[in-house]
Amino acid sequence: MPFTYEYPHPAVATDIAVFTLRRGALNVLLIERGAAPYLGAWALPGGFLQPDEELDECARRELLEETGVDADLLLHFGNFSAPDRDPRERVISVAYLALLASDELRLEASTDAAQARWFAVGDLPELAFDHAEILRRALEVLGSRARTISPLFALLPARFTLSQLQGAYEAVTGEEAEKRNFRKMVASLGCVSETDDFAHGSHRPARLYEAAS
Amino acid sequence: MPFTYEYPHPAVATDIAVFTLRRGALNVLLIERGAAPYLGAWALPGGFLQPDEELDECARRELLEETGVDADLLLHFGNFSAPDRDPRERVISVAYLALLASDELRLEASTDAAQARWFAVGDLPELAFDHAEILRRALEVLGSRARTISPLFALLPARFTLSQLQGAYEAVTGEEAEKRNFRKMVASLGCVSETDDFAHGSHRPARLYEAAS
DNA sequence: TGACTTAGTGTCGTCAATACACGAACATGC
DNA sequence: GCATGTTCGTGTATTGACGACACTAAGTCA
Known part of the structure; x- marks a missing residue:
C-alpha cells in the first residue's frame, strides 16, 4: 500500500x-x-x-x-x-x-x-x-x-563562591535559603569541589569552588 | 515583509x-x-x-x-x-x-x-x-x-485495595516496597480515602479505598 | 586602628524514612 | 464445626535529613 x-x-x-x-x-x-x-x-x-x-x-x-x-x-x-x-x-x-x-x-x-x-x-x-x-x-x-543544583552551574562562571551559587538558587526558585543549610545540602550532594583560590571583593574573601569532576 | x-x-x-x-x-x-x-x-x-x-x-x-x-x-x-x-x-x-x-x-x-x-x-x-x-x-x-502515587490511580479500578495500589507502585517502579511504610506514605499523602466496603477474596477481606476528593 | 561587612562553622529539635513481628479476619477443607 | 492457611492490617524503635538558630573569622575601607 x-x-x-x-x-x-x-x-x-x-x-x-x-x-x-x-x-x-x-x-x-x-x-x-x-x-x-x-x-x-x-x-x-x-x-x-x-x-x-x-x-x-x-x-x-x-x-x-x-x-x-x-x-x-x-x-x-x-x-x-x-x-x-x-x-x-x-x-x-x-x-x-x-x-x-x-x-x-x-x-x-x-x-x-x-x-x-x-x-x-x-x-x-x-x-x-x-x-x-x-x-x-x-x-x-x-x-x-x-533543587538538583547541577543545572545551576551553567548560570555561573567556571569558578564561583558558595554565596554566588546560593544566589543563583534563590533567583531560580524564588525562595530564600538558609546559608548553613544550603551549604550542608551542597556538601551532601557532592557536586562541587573547593579550589585553593579566593574571590577578593570589598570584604572577607570567599573561597572559590568549581563543579566536581 | x-x-x-x-x-x-x-x-x-x-x-x-x-x-x-x-x-x-x-x-x-x-x-x-x-x-x-x-x-x-x-x-x-x-x-x-x-x-x-x-x-x-x-x-x-x-x-x-x-x-x-x-x-x-x-x-x-x-x-x-x-x-x-x-x-x-x-x-x-x-x-x-x-x-x-x-x-x-x-x-x-x-x-x-x-x-x-x-x-x-x-x-x-x-x-x-x-x-x-x-x-x-x-x-x-x-x-x-x-512516587507521586496519584497517576497510579489510573491503573486501578475506581475502588481498590491498598495491596493493589502497592502492586501498581511496585510494577511501575520495579522495586519492592515495605507494606507498612508504603501505607504510611499513602496516608501522609492524603490522596486516598477509605470506603465502608471490602474486597472479598479467598482470605481476609481487604478494605476498599478510592481516590480522595 | 577601629568599624563594618561578608565568609564560614556546630548544635539541637523535629520530622520523614527505614526496618522489623505479630494478632485479626475470613475461606477452605476435613 | 473446627483446624489450618493466607492475606489484611497495625506500632515502635532507630536512623538520617532538614530546618531553625548565633557566633567567630577575615579582610576592606575610612
Missing part, C-alpha cells in the same frame, strides 16, 4: 527561553522582531526546523543565529500546538530552555531580529505570539528542577 | 505508550501494522496531526481510532526527530504516555492496525521505526513519576 498522507503538514519551529543571572536577578533573552507578524514586538528567539536537522540542533542553531549566544545544554520542556497560534500558517512550537553564565555572553542580533536584549523576568514587555505562555511554563519547569 | 518559509514542512505525528496492569505486571499496548512500511510489525499506536487539532487531541483521537481505548489523561514526555526515522518522509514524532485500568479496556483494532494487543514490558517483540527507543524513554519517565 503506497503511503498517502492527505493532510497538510504544519510548519515546525523551536523557541528557546535562555536564562542568565544579571545583578542577582534572573533574566531572559528576548529579541525584537524584525519582520511581520508582530514586527517590533519582543519574542523568544527561535525559528523553523530545517531538513536533516534534529529539533535540538535547530534550537541551538536558531539561538546562535539570532542572538550570537551558543548554548550547548538545551532542555526540551513542551510543545505548543494551538492551531491559530501563528497568524501566517500553522506552526508547531517545540520549546526549550537553557541556562548561561552572564560572562559568556556577547549578544549579536541577526537579520531576523532587530536586536537582542536581556529582561528581568519580573519586568517583561508584551510578547509576540503565545510566547508569554511559553515563558511562564519555562519558569515553572526551571524552578522545579533547581 | 511577506512570510516565506523556504523549507519543506515535516509531517507531525503522535505516538502513544499506553500502560496497564495485567496479572500484576506492567503491560503496554501495541498494534500490528496493517500498512507499509513495517507491515506486520508491532508498533506504538499513533498517527498524523490533523488541521485544527492540538497535539494532545491528536494523541487521544489516534489512540481511540486504532485501539478502541479512550485515555483522557495523556502526558507528553518527548519528541523524536531523527531525520530518517521514517522511511517514507520526514516525520516528527510527539510522544505521549497514558495509564489505564485494565477493567476499562476493550480493544478494537481499526483499519490502520491489523490488531491491537497487550505485551508485558519485559517480553516485547521487535518494534517498528524507533518505537523501541520511544518506549524505553516512556518507561524511564513513568518510573520516575510513580
Whole structure:
C-alpha cells in the first residue's frame, strides 16, 4: 500500500527561553522582531526546523543565529500546538530552555531580529505570539528542577563562591535559603569541589569552588 | 515583509505508550501494522496531526481510532526527530504516555492496525521505526513519576485495595516496597480515602479505598 | 586602628524514612 | 464445626535529613 498522507503538514519551529543571572536577578533573552507578524514586538528567539536537522540542533542553531549566544545544554520542556497560534500558517512550537553564565555572553542580533536584549523576568514587555505562555511554563519547569543544583552551574562562571551559587538558587526558585543549610545540602550532594583560590571583593574573601569532576 | 518559509514542512505525528496492569505486571499496548512500511510489525499506536487539532487531541483521537481505548489523561514526555526515522518522509514524532485500568479496556483494532494487543514490558517483540527507543524513554519517565502515587490511580479500578495500589507502585517502579511504610506514605499523602466496603477474596477481606476528593 | 561587612562553622529539635513481628479476619477443607 | 492457611492490617524503635538558630573569622575601607 503506497503511503498517502492527505493532510497538510504544519510548519515546525523551536523557541528557546535562555536564562542568565544579571545583578542577582534572573533574566531572559528576548529579541525584537524584525519582520511581520508582530514586527517590533519582543519574542523568544527561535525559528523553523530545517531538513536533516534534529529539533535540538535547530534550537541551538536558531539561538546562535539570532542572538550570537551558543548554548550547548538545551532542555526540551513542551510543545505548543494551538492551531491559530501563528497568524501566517500553522506552526508547531517545540520549546526549550537553557541556562548561561552572564560572562559568556556577547549578544549579536541577526537579520531576523532587530536586536537582542536581556529582561528581568519580573519586568517583561508584551510578547509576540503565545510566547508569554511559553515563558511562564519555562519558569515553572526551571524552578522545579533547581533543587538538583547541577543545572545551576551553567548560570555561573567556571569558578564561583558558595554565596554566588546560593544566589543563583534563590533567583531560580524564588525562595530564600538558609546559608548553613544550603551549604550542608551542597556538601551532601557532592557536586562541587573547593579550589585553593579566593574571590577578593570589598570584604572577607570567599573561597572559590568549581563543579566536581 | 511577506512570510516565506523556504523549507519543506515535516509531517507531525503522535505516538502513544499506553500502560496497564495485567496479572500484576506492567503491560503496554501495541498494534500490528496493517500498512507499509513495517507491515506486520508491532508498533506504538499513533498517527498524523490533523488541521485544527492540538497535539494532545491528536494523541487521544489516534489512540481511540486504532485501539478502541479512550485515555483522557495523556502526558507528553518527548519528541523524536531523527531525520530518517521514517522511511517514507520526514516525520516528527510527539510522544505521549497514558495509564489505564485494565477493567476499562476493550480493544478494537481499526483499519490502520491489523490488531491491537497487550505485551508485558519485559517480553516485547521487535518494534517498528524507533518505537523501541520511544518506549524505553516512556518507561524511564513513568518510573520516575510513580512516587507521586496519584497517576497510579489510573491503573486501578475506581475502588481498590491498598495491596493493589502497592502492586501498581511496585510494577511501575520495579522495586519492592515495605507494606507498612508504603501505607504510611499513602496516608501522609492524603490522596486516598477509605470506603465502608471490602474486597472479598479467598482470605481476609481487604478494605476498599478510592481516590480522595 | 577601629568599624563594618561578608565568609564560614556546630548544635539541637523535629520530622520523614527505614526496618522489623505479630494478632485479626475470613475461606477452605476435613 | 473446627483446624489450618493466607492475606489484611497495625506500632515502635532507630536512623538520617532538614530546618531553625548565633557566633567567630577575615579582610576592606575610612
